[in-house]
Amino acid sequence: MVDVAVVGAGPNGLSAAVVMARAGLSVHLYEAADAIGGGSRTSELIEPGYLYDVCSAVHPMxxxxxFFRAFELSxxxxxxxxxxxxxxxxxxxxxxxxxxxxxxxxxxxxxxxxxxxxxxxxxxxxxxxxxxxxxxxxxxxxxxxxxxxxxxxxxxxxxxxxxxxxxxxxxxxxxxxxxxxxxxxxxxxxxxxxxxxxxxxxxxxxxxxxPVGGSMSIAKAMADDLTAHGGTIHVGEQVNSLDQVRPAKAILLDVAPPTLARLGGSEVPDRYRRALEAFRFGxxxxxxxxxxxxxxxxxxxxxxxxxxxxxxxxxxxxxxxxxxxxxxxxxxxxxxxxxxxxxxxxxxxxxxxxxxxxxxxxxxxxxxxxxxxxxxxxxxxxxxxxxxxxxxxxxxxxxxxxxNENYVGGDFSAGLLDLRGLVQRPVVSNVPWRTPMPGVYLCSSSTPPGPGVAGMPGYHAARYALKDIFKMRVPGLGVGL
Structure with a gap:
């Protein structure tokens, strides 16, 4: 039995997977695209030999x-x-x-x-x-x-x-x-x-x-740490329902709210489904x-x-x-x-x-x-x-x-960033990463603190999953640990 399934290998899916694997849990990470990275992917978009960041390029965070400070990204x-x-x-x-x-x-x-x-x-x-x-x-x-x-x-x-x-x-x-x-x-x-x-x-x-080599260097650093701690990465594998990654004890989803509603199917309570489907993009x-x-x-x-x-x-x-x-x-x-x-x-x-x-x-x-x-x-x-x-x-x-399915309509912020959108992301809650479905957590940029290659939505979701399901604390994340 796999302890943890993470869907989506963007920065937040990767950070969530790293935290869970560092805790000693068995982790499988699923990515629909042929390469990891999501918003931190680098590609030869025009001609061979020219590297372009597909989304994020400069990284204050x-x-x-x-998360990156604890992970010692530098x-x-x-x-x-x-x-x-x-x-x-x-x-x-x-x-x-x-x-x-x-x-x-x-x-x-x-x-x-x-x-x-x-x-x-x-x-x-x-x-x-x-x-x-x-x-x-x-x-x-x-x-x-x-x-x-x-x-x-x-x-x-x-x-x-x-x-x-x-x-x-x-x-x-x-x-x-x-x-x-x-x-x-x-x-x-x-x-x-x-x-x-x-x-x-x-x-x-x-x-x-x-980052030298492009934003993909950040994603690769997290992927390398994940596999070094026993995690498994599946690329080119589309997840279409939660049942597809069960019987994992915890499921962390780096997806947009409408995708969560689709993956959860009949398991999603009606009130929560309405909130997910009404989530506003910019x-x-x-x-x-x-x-x-x-x-x-x-x-x-x-x-x-x-x-x-x-x-x-x-x-x-x-x-x-x-x-x-x-x-x-x-x-x-x-x-x-x-x-x-x-x-x-x-x-x-x-x-x-x-x-x-x-x-x-x-x-x-x-x-x-x-x-x-x-x-x-x-x-x-x-x-x-x-x-x-x-x-x-x-x-x-x-x-x-x-x-990127998370960029609904081309909104790379994964949700409208007005005052309501900062608090209701995707619902008003003191723990918005936790969903009403037991063992299921949302860890995309559609949760706080929002967009940017920072790994924090994934970190928060993993922190609560460790606490709720495995009765564990966040482990050390540094290079020498």
């Missing part, structure tokens, strides 16, 4: 996530830190740049530098408490109440239409909004602001690291990957050293673009999130060449190819960009949804 994967963590080109000329050093960032932001410091310094001083607060579900007493209060006040400061009251110029608010726009949703909003503030603080803490992404003959010719030289570039102009311009998407429209001048991994990882492309990863937001289920709009947007701040493009590949929102 790789050094901040409580000892298992070569995590490279760009000289500049992120930057935003400005319509007025120049760029706003975020260094790992808060002092240097503040100095270069000019007149608004002190205001930027007053916003982020209190959070940076209690960064562990901020990470703890945001890495769990909200219906709990935080370990560091002061950090939680500071985070809440900062979110209120920047998450309402009064978000410009502390700033006088364009650079600092554009720098912040570029990060806040990672989240799918309108601007300003409390949910997007909370996510953006966390990422902004982490840029000045451990930094936004890039907007989507259209991804455009490029092969380049050289670096992006950014007008501002600082952007050539940035691991991530937020292309969107001013705070108000980015908000307008995001709000158009929220109204079901495709912006002609979209906000574009750009990653330049080959700046710090030469393994991504042949010598002299570069890969460029980018996406913009679009309405759910969109089939529109946004490659031209993305290219034009980058060209605006990097004249001559078209001249270095060798090839490109677009993945529409509809194609992203087909790639």
């Amino acid at each position: 790789a050094v901040a996530s409580p 000892k298992r994967v070569d995590l490279r830190l760009p000289e500049i963590q992120h930057g935003t080109p400005l319509d007025i000329g120049g760029a706003a740049l975020a260094y790992q050093s808060l002092d240097r960032t503040v100095q270069e932001l000019g007149v608004d530098g002190p205001a930027y410091r007053r916003l982020l310094q209190p959070l940076l001083e209690r960064v562990d408490g901020v990470v703890d607060f945001t890495s769990n579900q909200l219906l709990r007493i935080p370990k560091d109440p002061v950090a939680a209060v500071r985070f809440g006040l900062a979110t209120l400061d920047q998450g309402t239409p009064l978000w410009m009251r502390r700033f006088r110029e364009e650079a600092a608010p554009a720098l912040l909004t570029g990060v806040m726009s990672h989240a799918l949703g309108s601007q300003p909003s409390l949910s997007s602001t909370g996510a953006g503030l966390l990422l902004s603080v982490l840029a000045h803490a451990g930094g936004w690291v890039v 907007n989507a992404a259209c991804k455009v990957d490029f092969i380049l003959s050289g670096p992006v010719p950014w007008r501002d030289p600082g952007l050539a050293k940035a691991g991530t570039v937020h292309v969107g102009g001013s705070r108000l311009a980015m908000a307008e673009s995001e709000n158009l998407v929220d109204m079901g429209k495709h912006p002609t001048e979209p906000y574009v999130l750009v990653s330049q991994p080959s700046l710090v990882d030469s393994s991504r492309a042949p010598e002299g060449r570069h890969v460029l990863w980018s996406y913009c937001h679009v309405p759910a289920n969109s089939t529109v190819d946004m490659a031209e709009a993305v290219t034009a947007r980058i060209e605006r701040y990097a004249p001559g960009f078209r001249d270095v493009v060798v090839a490109s590949k677009t993945t529409t929102a509809a194609e992203l949804s087909a790639y």
Whole structure:
């Protein structure tokens, strides 16, 4: 008899499987695709020799996530830190740049530098408490109440239409909004602001690291640990019902709520089924990957050293673009999130060449190819960009949804990230990972704390499964254990 069956080998399925195997239990992990990774998969999307992250590319949580810290990921994967963590080109000329050093960032932001410091310094001083607060579900007493209060006040400061009251110029608010726009949703909003503030603080803490070899390196590190502790991985094996993985004592599902409803069949209580089927998904992404003959010719030289570039102009311009998407429209001048991994990882492309990863937001289920709009947007701040493009590949929102069943409609956040969506994920509960079906747990990004390659939904689900079924505590996860 197998002790544990885990369905879905994305970051959260892998983290759940690692925890259970480390506890000495027999674990079988099932993945419908031909390779593990899910949101942390890397592939030669365009031509052989060019490595692209299919979904997540830059990893602030790789050094901040409580799971990855316990797992000692930094000892298992070569995590490279760009000289500049992120930057935003400005319509007025120049760029706003975020260094790992808060002092240097503040100095270069000019007149608004002190205001930027007053916003982020209190959070940076209690960064562990901020990470703890945001890495769990909200219906709990935080370990560091002061950090939680500071985070809440900062979110209120920047998450309402009064978000410009502390700033006088364009650079600092554009720098912040570029990060806040990672989240799918309108601007300003409390949910997007909370996510953006966390990422902004982490840029000045451990930094936004890039894994050598691609995001798949993170998935591989977890898979290697799982098999080293007796776990078995089955790829290319579609699970269509819970009975297919029984008689496992515990079943952990890295799936979207509608998929859980389907897998559970008649076992799912009616009230819970209605909640799963009514779970709300948000907007989507259209991804455009490029092969380049050289670096992006950014007008501002600082952007050539940035691991991530937020292309969107001013705070108000980015908000307008995001709000158009929220109204079901495709912006002609979209906000574009750009990653330049080959700046710090030469393994991504042949010598002299570069890969460029980018996406913009679009309405759910969109089939529109946004490659031209993305290219034009980058060209605006990097004249001559078209001249270095060798090839490109677009993945529409509809194609992203087909790639990963958890990304319903192309929503890579696996659920709408508004205030209701942060608490009701997928139901309002102090233990939302536990389902009404005995021994069945949900561990996808549709549970708290939500999206991102952090492993925390899987960790939480595994923690409760160990406690409920096996009467065990979470084991040590470090390299030497």
